[in-house]
Amino acid sequence: MKLFLYHTPEEVPGDGSPACAVAIDVLRATSTMAAALEAGAEAIQVFSNIDDLLSTGASWPADKRLLAGERGGAKVDGCDLGNSPLDHSAERSQGKRLFMSTTNGTRCLKQIEHAPMVITAALTTRQAVVDFLLHHQPATVWLVGSGWEGTYSLEDTVCAGAIIHGVIAATGQTFKDLAGNDAAIASVSLYLQWQDQLLDLMHYASHGQRLLRLDNEADLKYCAQLDVLDVVPIQQSPGVLSR
Numbered sequence: 001m002k003l004f005l006y007h008t009p010e011e012v013p014g015d016g017s018p019a020c021a022v023a024i025d026v027l028r029a030t031s032t033m034a035a036a037l038e039a040g041a042e043a044i045q046v047f048s049n050i051d052d053l054l055s056t057g058a059s060w061p062a063d064k065r066l067l068a069g070e071r072g073g074a075k076v077d078g079c080d081l082g083n084s085p086l087d088h089s090a091e092r093s094q095g096k097r098l099f100m101s102t103t104n105g106t107r108c109l110k111q112i113e114h115a116p117m118v119i120t121a122a123l124t125t126r127q128a129v130v131d132f133l134l135h136h137q138p139a140t141v142w143l144v145g146s147g148w149e150g151t152y153s154l155e156d157t158v159c160a161g162a163i164i165h166g167v168i169a170a171t172g173q174t175f176k177d178l179a180g181n182d183a184a185i186a187s188v189s190l191y192l193q194w195q196d197q198l199l200d201l202m203h204y205a206s207h208g209q210r211l212l213r214l215d216n217e218a219d220l221k222y223c224a225q226l227d228v229l230d231v232v233p234i235q236q237s238p239g240v241l242s243r
């Protein structure tokens with residue numbers, strides 16, 4: 001298995017395709033997707049465009065859907081929810097399809113949706129993702145950070161490093177065996193530096209600060225947790241994920 005890290009969807013090579021592509025948006029889209037499936041959501045359907053979300057969502061039975069739209073960190077008018085993992089509970093989400101569009105995370109998924117295997121990862125699901133990769137043994141894995149509008153995000157990179165570190169810890173393999181590019185190696189250094197202070201790192205991160213300005217400290221606390229959910233959202237058809 002060779003693990004490559006691309007910090008943003010824009011960095012993903014235009015040609016070629018990995019055996020497995022992993023979308024990462026720790027703050028907050030992929031943390032929210034895992035939380036929704038853990039709470040019993042039937043599936044998540046992602047959209048780049050809010051109008052497409054609203055029109056497709058409207059064709060679904062009202063008691064079986066949740067419309068979740070976020071732009072700039074805030075909930076979009078006309079949607080039921082924004083993009084907080086804390087919005088999801090069995091009471092609210094059980095058996096429902098989450099129609100979802102976010103600034104960067106769902107755009108990242110759209111960018112990689114043609115890979116033969118597509119999953120999402122977050123710090124909360126790190127060990128579940130490591131176990132998934134070890135079980136399926138894809139020859140090439142692209143870990144793709146969602147970033148923020150084309151720029152690097154600390155929290156997505158530290159999550160990629162945590163995943164790569166988890167694979168190294170489980171297999172005893174070295175960077176020589178596993179690392180597909182320099183960014184993959186650098187991400188492990190970031191993780192090792194911050195592994196006991198993930199919440200502090202979120203507070204320093206530019207998107208963490210944006211969310212704090214919007215009064216979302218509880219979300220930062222939630223998303224900074226490591227290995228708390230045993231769920232891996234897997235793409236079943238382009239743009240539709242379930243567990």
Ligand code: 3SL
Binds near residue numbers: 029104
């Ligand atoms: O960019 C995204 O996709 C979101 O996760 C951003 S936010 O955390 O909802 O503001």
